Amino acid sequence: MEESNNYGHRHPLVLLKENRLIRHRFESRCNRCESHVSAPCFSCAEGCRFYLHKVCAEAPLELSHPFHPPHPLLLLMEYRSFDLSGSNHCNYCGGTCWGFIYRCSCHLRLHIRCALFTFNIAQNSFKELEDPSIPTKDEDKCFRCWEPLANYTYFFLDGGFGLHKKCTDEIPLKMNHKCHRKHPLTLQFNNQGFLCAICQIDSPTGFFYGCSPCGLFIHIGCSSLPRNIKDKTHPHPFTLLLRRVPFICDACGTSGSHAAYSCGPCDIIIHKKCISLPRVIKSKWHDHRLSHTYFLHREYVGILDCIICHEEVNAEHGSYSCSKCNDMFHVDCVTKDEDTYVIVENEDEEEEYANSLIVLEWNDSGEAIVVEHFKHVHPLRLGDSVSEHENKCCHGCFLPISTSFYYCSQCEFYLHKICAELPKVKHVWHHRCPQPLVLTSNEGFVCVKCDYISNAFSYKCEKCYKYTCLRCVVALTPGARTCLGHKHKPLLFYTDYKGKCNACGEDDIEGMFRCKDCDICLDVKCFSLPITIQNKCDEHLLSLTEHEDNSYSESHFCDICEESRDPNLWFYHCRRCDSSAHVKCVLRKYSFIKVRSILDVEVHKHPLTFVKRAYYYPNCSGCGEPCLDYAFECTEPGCNYIHHALCP
Known part of the structure; x- marks a missing residue:
């Protein structure tokens, strides 16, 4: 063991060259890079668990990195933060940057070990990269050829990328590329977040071949392209066509500007990444299978808006569509998240659809008037008069019966038509x-x-x-929805939109129903509010209302809680009695559960019965106060557990 200077530590440090000499190896981290400590490292001679990797301790305070020529990198302290935007992540490995890091004035951030790892690659100092103590995982791949690291001898950096030894000679620091003949491309970091000019994919980590003056970047793997590609989903091979003019991909409908693949017999030009697009998929966004086509005849399409983003789909270029209901999807929208779709391998296999209804009788217009539903023992008949079944609720959603419903003539069972037709x-x-x-x-x-x-x-x-x-x-089923008192087009749900709900006033909500013609926005909870509902505060049905129809008072109060009410927010109103109430006062947390219902809940070991206490008020087992209203009660003999319906 060698003695060293203390690198700012109050005690002397010793150099440990073997992992077995580190007393607290699995519990301790390097005081500079914050990763788990491993040899060679400096350790506090007094045993106060201060450690420094040798490479971190000897890191220069200023580093002129060949992959970032515009500015020098400075070794600075980055404090821990909870920034979810990715702005505090390492531009090489993608990990969170905190502790000592290399940072540039242009917002480039690199862990110490990532900066030195890539610096050694640039200097061809590959012996400095060897670290046999770090094992690989099955998912670890070489950043040059993208084959598993374990297949060949490799260099590897904990928390970063691996590199096969065989690939070290295949990464020139500068290259001329046919897709950009104006300037040579140099190996550098892509901290500006440019898309790869070849595959059109944004990869903010690692490094790329790029031309800084032109803002052009290419993945290392995209720098060498095969001349011909044959894919099983297309009858002809695709031929590489290096184009330096903009084009529209016939497979996905988005633009490209540098390299494309063409099929002469089909007269199409597409991105490299679009060659392997699946022909048929099953998506969570739609109940039927979706098929990919390079173009569609306009008279076949119908609605030309994408079901996900609600922007127009150009039928002259590639898209996914449903042949049963003519719904359209942008390729990039429906394939953006791999967890939301699966590829249909056997296209000839008949698609299954688990219907909840069996139709027993049709009318002359082709409408099902007598059906069997798998959740009810008797046949159900299509209702033709809401007034005959006043104050009845649908057993599917517990909302009052409205137009288009089925009912049982043998017992009081009701289902809205839309609830009855939902699949199993x-x-x-x-x-x-x-x-x-x-x-x-x-x-x-x-x-x-x-x-x-x-x-x-x-x-x-x-x-x-x-x-x-x-x-x-x-x-939340994709498609346009009508809205209470709204005079423009039906509302559409935008998954990425963040804003303020016009109904409840809550702000900063992600995922909103919006109108294309005005600024109205509704969150999911408010959009699904019942239009009419029964409440004990009034003998009549209350109607959801968005504005006051009278000016009888300058003050606005809730007739349930008797507190003030914001007239700009939605409320429930009875026209006959001229009474109004907050939505939260009318729709309490238990408004969609039947009295005497039995539920299994986590808070108690026995099933609980939902009850309304009109007399004998026992104390709540949760808060200790008397249960004066609705509660969950255990009916197990000898168990006296009872819990407020709204008690946490």
């Missing part, structure tokens, strides 16, 4: 598990979207056991 299993884009959701009934649950307690119909995930109520499933 359904893929939904807003649930991350790969399995489809299963339609269930008579199970107590809390909806993951609106947070209401219910025992109506729901869609359940058999993997994570989360439930989504029918109101939210219908609201």
